[in-house]
Amino acid sequence: xxxxxxxxxxxxxxSILALSLNLLVGYAGLLSISHAAFYGIGAYIGTLSIMxxxxxxxxxxxxxxxxxxxxxxxxxIPSLRLKGDYFVLGSIGFQIIAFSILYNWVGLTRxxxxxxxIPRPSFFGLxxxxxxxxxxxxxxxxxxxxxxxxxxxxxxxxxxxxAIREDETAAExxxxxxxxxxxxxxALAAGFAAISGVLFAGYMRYIDPTSFTMMESxxxxxxxxxxxxxxxxxxxxxxVLMIFLxxxxxxxxxxxxxxxxxxxxxxxxxxxxxxxxxxQGLLGDHKLx
Numbered sequence: 001x002x003x004x005x006x007x008x009x010x011x012x013x014x015s016i017l018a019l020s021l022n023l024l025v026g027y028a029g030l031l032s033i034s035h036a037a038f039y040g041i042g043a044y045i046g047t048l049s050i051m052x053x054x055x056x057x058x059x060x061x062x063x064x065x066x067x068x069x070x071x072x073x074x075x076x077i078p079s080l081r082l083k084g085d086y087f088v089l090g091s092i093g094f095q096i097i098a099f100s101i102l103y104n105w106v107g108l109t110r111x112x113x114x115x116x117x118i119p120r121p122s123f124f125g126l127x128x129x130x131x132x133x134x135x136x137x138x139x140x141x142x143x144x145x146x147x148x149x150x151x152x153x154x155x156x157x158x159x160x161x162x163a164i165r166e167d168e169t170a171a172e173x174x175x176x177x178x179x180x181x182x183x184x185x186x187a188l189a190a191g192f193a194a195i196s197g198v199l200f201a202g203y204m205r206y207i208d209p210t211s212f213t214m215m216e217s218x219x220x221x222x223x224x225x226x227x228x229x230x231x232x233x234x235x236x237x238x239x240v241l242m243i244f245l246x247x248x249x250x251x252x253x254x255x256x257x258x259x260x261x262x263x264x265x266x267x268x269x270x271x272x273x274x275x276x277x278x279x280q281g282l283l284g285d286h287k288l289x
Contacts, residue, residue, distance in 0.1 A: 002131045002132075005131045005132060005134075005135045006131065007243060007244065007247060008135055008139070009131070009134055009135050009138050009203055010243050011239050011240055011243045011244075012135075012138035012139050012141070012142040012199075013138060013142075013196050013199050013200050013203070014196075014220070014223060014239040014242070014243060015142050015146070015235065015236050015239040015240075016141070016142050016145045016146075016192055016193075016195060016196040016199070017035065017039060017192075017193055017196045017220050017223075017239075018220060018223045018224050018227065018235035018236065018238055018239045019145065019146060019149050019192065019232060019235045019236070020035070020145075020149070020188070020189045020190075020191075020192030020193050020196070021035045021189060021193075021220055021221065021223075021224055021235070022149075022224050022229055022230075022232075022234070022235045023149065023152070023153070023161070023185050023188055023189045023192075024185055024186065024189045025221070025224055025229050026165075026224065026228075026229025026230040026231070026234070026235075026284070026285075027153060027158060027161040027162055027165060027185065027229075027230065028161045028164060028165060028181075028182055028185040028186075029164065029165035029166075029168075030080075030087065030182065030185070030186070031087070031088050031091075031221075032087075032088075032091040032186075032189075032217075032221075033088060033091045033092050033095060033214065033217045033218060033221060034075065034091040034092065034094045034095040034098070034217055035189070035193055035217050035220045035221070036095065036212045036213060036214070036216035036217040036219075036220060037094060037095045037098035037099065037212065037217070038068045038071070038072065038189070038190040038193035038194060038197070039193045039194070039196055039197045039200070039212055039216070039220075040098065040099070040102055040197060040207075040209065040211065040212025041064075041067060041068050041071060041098065041190075041194065041197065042064040042065070042067070042068050042193060042194025042195065042196065042197030042198055043064075043194075043197030043198060043200055043201040043207050043211075043212070044102060044109055044115075044197075044201075044207065045060075045063055045064040045067040045068070045194070046060045046061060046063070046064035046194070046197065046198035046201055046202075047060075047115055047118050047198075047201045047207060048108070048109075048115075049063050049064070050118070050119055051115070051117075051118065051119070056122070056123065057119075057121045057122050057123050057202075058123050060198065061194075061195060061198050064194040064195070064197065064198050065191040065194045065195060066191075067194070068190040068191055068193060068194035068197075069187045069190055069191045069194075071190070072186045072187045072189075072190035072191075073183065073186075073187065075090070075091070075094040075186075076182065076183045076186035076187070077183060078090075079091065079094070080179055080182050080183065080186075092214065095214045095217055096214065098212075099209055099212060099213055099214070102209040102212065103209040109209070110208075111209070112208060112209065112210075113208070114206055114207060114208030114209075115201075115206065115207050115208070116205070116206045117205065117206075118201050118202060118204070118205045118206060118207065119202075119205075120134075120202060120205070121134075121137065121202045128202070134202075134203055138199055138203070141195065141199060145192055145195060146232060146236075148192075149192070149232065150232055152188065153232070157181070157184070160176060160181055161181060161185055162230075163176070164176070164178055164181060164182070197212075219242070219267075222238075222242065222267060222271060223235060223238040223239050223242050224238055224281070225238070225271060225274065225275070225281060226238045226241060226242065226270060226271065226274050226281060226282065227239065227241065227281050227282055227283060227284070228278075228280055228281025228282050228283040228284020228285070229280070229281060229284045229285070230280075230284050230285035231283065231284065231285045233283045234281050234282065234283040234284040234285075237282055237283050238281070238282070241282075242267075245263075245266065245267075245270075246263045249262060249263065
């Protein structure tokens with residue numbers, strides 16, 4: 001039972017990540033490969049706030065969100081001057097820089113040694129100290145984030161994001177501040193990613209920089225490419241599929257030395273098939289350009 005609950009907890013965490021990245025890719029049309037950086041920044045800010053500063057869990061989540069949003073301005077403001085492939089390269093650069101800082105700033109992040117013994121989430125006298133309780137907590141958090149993202153995407157701001165995605169020049173001609181809109185979308189995506197990071201740290205009770213590499217950013221991007229972009233159902237479907245898929249290999253009794261490589265091969269084949277026959281993803285409304 002705990003094994004299934006663990007899978008569902010990871011689905012909840014990655015659903016928030018996928019939905020937040022979808023704000024950039026599916027709605028704003030910005031192909032970012034730096035989402036794991038904000039995921040990791042949120043995890044580290046939340047963890048260090050609790051363990052080093054003694055700040056309670058909920059204020060630590062707020063600090064993680066604020067910290068990720070502020071850092072998102074550092075990359076979004078200069079990077080949004082870039083277009084197309086150059087923006088993608090800029091996001092990769094930020095991802096590499098963020099990982100390098102987390103890995104090498106040993107005095108603060110403990111670098112490759114990681115941070116063990118992270119306290120379980122605790123608030124209002126309640127401690128989430130069991131897997132069933134964490135499943136309920138992560139599910140409620142994922143639902144709350146999904147509702148907030150739903151409200152954002154169906155608001156005038158969300159419709160403006162879609163307009164920018166379809167024709168940025170036309171949106172500018174109508175007097176819309178396209179740059180400010182993109183920066184806001186970037187900040188929102190970073191803030192929601194930070195919430196996932198704090199959830200992940202509280203659940204695993206250990207974090208290290210290898211959980212937030214560029215490959216993790218590619219993995220999150222793969223989730224929304226496979227599930228689909230431009231709506232809420234696509235990213236959630238992609239998260240369910242991509243989390244369950246490697247678990248199936250466990251039942252095939254494939255040796256561990258082969259399973260990791262097989263997982264990457266299956267992911268690659270799945271991406272090729274999806275992009276060839278369903279370029280909008282399984283349940284997406286928008287084709288990636």
